[in-house]
Each structure stands twice: as structure tokens, then as C-alpha cells.
């Protein structure tokens with residue numbers, strides 16, 4: 001397949017976002033230098049457009065650890081403990097603090113990862129990142145894929161397509177959040193502890209509107225933190241009436257007495273939470289990856305850790321396969337049970353939005369933190385799953401599982 005022509009490649013990766021770059025940096029390793037790989041990305045320049053958090057497992061416990069991902073130098077901070085709160089508006093009456101020697105909650109600002117990925121790719125001889133290139137379409141043609149792009153036609157033996165999903169299913173929810181990184185004049189944050197969800201901001205009106213609402217606070221130093229106002233809502237609810245900035249302003253005053261601060265960086269996101277986005281059957285030589293290929297958790301919108309595991313599995317499969325001779329099937333990186341549990345979870349949120357704070361709180365309060373971190377990372381053991389099930393309210397979950405509306 002390899003040819004000297006500039007528009008023929010063994011592998012083309014459509015989209016140089018999280019999944020595309022995660023796969024590309026693995027393929028940049030010397031053991032894949034017999035392959036010509038191209039990444040096609042419309043952006044001309046990468047900026048900090050998001051911040052990824054996930055649970056990292058140090059791996060000592062019961063052989064449950066995972067190979068470190070290739071972006072270790074992108075990690076900005078690790079929190080050894082995290083908390084979830086719920087209760088009356090303004091006065092959280094319940095708080096659970098989790099602490100484990102096994103897992104840390106880690107943060108990667110996107111610009112760091114993009115920069116590290118670009119460095120790893122440019123230092124290889126066989127992987128090319130083409131920025132400013134938009135893919136218009138890709139179609140299977142005999143033993144290769146023809147890709148139509150804004151700079152002309154490109155041929156590839158295999159295509160990994162990470163473009164975002166074009167449509168979502170009726171079961172989907174959308175996660176919307178806006179917030180900012182702030183700096184205060186005085187030291188007020190505990191840098192050892194991330195507030196993952198503070199449901200004390202939830203009002204009865206939010207639940208009546210069928211929404212789940214919380215704020216999270218990720219301290220970066222005793223004066224700096226990333227604070228986001230977050231809403232889960234059904235697909236047809238655009239949350240147009242939400243004033244994210246006022247929510248955060250009120251929250252900072254109530255919780256920290258903080259009124260004067262400097263905004264250093266703003267961030268916002270709209271994430272699909274769609275249980276029907278699952279690893280798809282390979283269509284000829286085109287393979288869906290990324291959120292559209294089932295690499296994001298429908299129940300949380302998290303995709304970082306899952307994407308790393310999925311890309312590890314894909315490159316191992318590529319290393320063993322004869323790329324041209326064999327039909328390439330996507331390896332499984334997560335169990336069907338886990339996709340099903342996410343679908344049930346979203347149905348419960350839809351039917352009983354007022355229960356959401358208590359459900360999340362109980363998960364963090366009643367499930368051992370390592371078991372919960374594994375579950376949220378998609379690597380739960382059967383015992384972890386049993387613990388999760390035990391911590392959830394039985395009737396809503398049984399109804400959602402066996403009598404979905």
C-alpha cells in the first residue's frame with residue numbers, strides 16, 4: 001500500500017481532536033514506522049478549548065492498573081480526594097469526601113495535550129498532521145477509501161473517522177456547562193480536594209423542568225480554581241433561560257464569601273449523553289472512533305479515559321493484523337453491560353430528575369471510592385457493579401431497566 005505519492009496513505013485519521021490525536025501519537029511509535037499515517041484536521045491552530053478530567057489509577061491494586069496514557073506531561077494537577085454535596089440551596093447538608101491511595105482525579109488542559117501530541121507526531125517520520133483540512137466525504141472503493149477534502153482527494157487503506165456524530169437518538173440527553181478559571185486575592189481553595197458535584201444549587205424548579213443541575217469547583221492553587229455551572233437536560237431542552245454566570249457568581253459568594261476575583265479563562269461545553277452511541281460495526285474500511293464511535297460515557301459525558309483505553313486496544317489489534325489482508329474488527333474496550341447500565345441510568349434521570357442529587361450522592365457516599373472510580377472509568381469488576389447496584393434506589397432502577405417507557 002505504501003507509495004511515494006503524497007495523497008496515498010495506509011491509514012487516514014479524520015479529525016485531530018482527542019480520539020484522532022490519541023490514536024495518532026500511538027501510531028507515531030517506531031514499531032508502526034512501516035505505515036504512512038495522516039491526520040486531517042480543519043483547525044489551523046489549537047487553543048485551550050476544553051479541560052479534561054478523569055480518574056487515573058496507579059495500578060498497584062489487584063492488577064487493575066492500566067498502561068499510562070501518552071500524555072503524562074500534559075497533566076496539570078492531580079487531586080488525591082474529591083467531594084460531592086447535596087442539600088438545601090445555599091447550605092449543603094450532606095457532604096461526602098472520598099480518598100483513596102489508588103486513584104487520583106487528574107486534569108489536562110486541552111492546549112497542553114494538543115501541544116504534546118503535535119510534538120510527538122512531528123518527531124515521527126511516518127505520521128503527518130495536516131491542519132486546515134476539512135473532510136467533505138469518505139467512501140469505500142475496493143481496497144481503499146477515497147476521501148474528499150478541502151485540499152483535494154486523498155486515498156487510504158483504512159480510515160478512522162472521529163468526526164462528531166451527525167445525529168443523536170431520542171434517548172439522548174445533553175450536558176451543557178459554562179464557567180471560568182478564576183483567581184482570588186485571598187487564599188480560599190483547598191488544593192487537595194476537587195468538588196465534583198455540588199447539588200446545593202439545585203432548586204425544585206430545576207427538577208420540575210426535568211433538569212439535573214450542579215456546580216463543580218476544581219482548585220488549581222489556594223487562590224485559583226476552575227468553576228463550572230453544569231446542567232443535564234433532555235435533547236429538546238436547550239436550557240436557553242439558564243444564566244450560567246449569575247449561578248456561579250451567587251455560588252462563589254455563598255460558599256466562599258468570594259465577590260472579587262479575576263477571570264483568567266472562560267470555557268463552555270455541550271456534550272452528547274447518548275446511550276445509543278456505541279462502537280459501530282465497521283463499514284468496509286471506515287471505522288468510527290471518538291464520541292461518535294462509543295468512546296464517551298452516556299451517563300457522564302466523560303470520554304478521556306475511555307478514549308485512551310480504546311486507542312490502546314486499537315493499536316494492539318493493528319500491530320497483530322495484516323492491515324490489508326484482513327477484515328479489521330474494532331476490539332471491545334468496554335462491556336455491553338456497562339453501555340446498558342448507562343442507558344438505564346439516563347432513563348432514571350429522565351423519569352425521576354428530583355432524585356438525581358441523592359442518587360449521585362449515595363454513589364459517592366456508599367460505594368468504595370476505588371470501585372466507583374473504576375466504574376466511572378469503564379473498567380469495573382463484577383463486584384464493583386454489584387456495589388453500584390446496591391447503592392442505587394431499587395424501584396426506579398428496576399422500572400427503568402425492565403419497564404422502560
Ligand SMILES: Cc1cc2nc3c(=O)[nH]c(=O)nc-3n(C[C@H](O)[C@H](O)[C@H](O)COP(=O)(O)OP(=O)(O)OC[C@H]3O[C@@H](n4cnc5c(N)ncnc54)[C@H](O)[C@@H]3O)c2cc1C
Pocket residue numbers: 014015016017018019020040041042043049050051052053054133134135136162163164267268269270271289290291292296301302303304305
Ligand atoms: C469544554 C469541554 C470539557 C470537557 N471535559 C471533559 C472532562 O473533564 N472529562 C472527559 O472525559 N471528557 C470531557 N469532555 C468530553 C470529551 O472528552 C470531549 O468532547 C472529547 O474531545 C471527545 O473526543 P472526540 O475525539 O470524539 O471529539 P473532538 O475532540 O471534538 O474531536 C473531533 C475532531 O473532528 C474534527 N472535525 C470535525 N469535522 C470535521 C471534518 N469535516 N473533517 C475533518 N475533521 C473534522 C474537529 O475539528 C475535532 O478536532 C469535555 C468536552 C468539552 C467540550
